[in-house]
């Protein structure tokens with residue numbers, strides 16, 4: 001199997017699809033694979049969880065995603081919160097982060113149950129996707145905003161195109177934003193608990 005170029009991952013609702021679609025428009029020759037679309041296309045589901053969300057059959061999904069990567073050609077960007085669950089290795093990973101407040105509002109708008117929003121806020125606060133993806137990516141970078149995403153993705157693309165002689169770690173955007181700061185959003189979680197919330201914190 002061809003190693004995918006870039007994974008974009010993070011908690012549902014953080015803006016992965018939004019940022020990745022923009023990246024696809026900004027750079028020609030990028031092929032975006034949305035893991036959720038692959039799961040939908042091949043119906044790799046096995047029942048529903050307590051909130052009515054479909055549970056995926058991971059081994060089958062992994063196989064389907066690998067097929068898509070092999071077929072894709074060009075620069076392959078694989079997008080989804082399930083990216084770290086697939087056990088597929090990649091060159092780069094960008095973890096899109098979001099403030100818990102914004103995330104709660106977005107998931108509410110999507111009609112998620114309170115218990116499911118709570119689960120996702122905990123995942124974001126403890127950087128579940130970010131912690132897990134580092135095992136499968138040669139280089140992982142976490143970004144808080146879509147502007148940071150654009151700058152970091154651009155550095156990675158330029159590095160790939162060989163326009164820069166040095167390693168991507170030394171690029172200004174990556175040095176500036178991907179320094180391992182604010183991985184855990186425990187302060188924000190505590191603040192949410194202090195100020196009152198509907199998610200049981």
Ligand SMILES: Nc1ncnc2c1ncn2[C@@H]1O[C@H](COP(=O)(O)OP(=O)(O)O)[C@@H](O)[C@H]1O
Nearest residue numbers: 010011012013014015016017018019106145146
């Ligand atoms: N930087 C942003 N500015 C404005 N809206 C955004 C931004 N990022 C995401 N959104 C909006 O938030 C919602 C969730 O984003 P989405 O990209 O679907 O998240 P994900 O793919 O991580 O689940 C969408 O309605 C999207 O348009």
Ligand SMILES: [Mg+2]
Nearest residue numbers: 013016017018
């Ligand atoms: Mg998405």
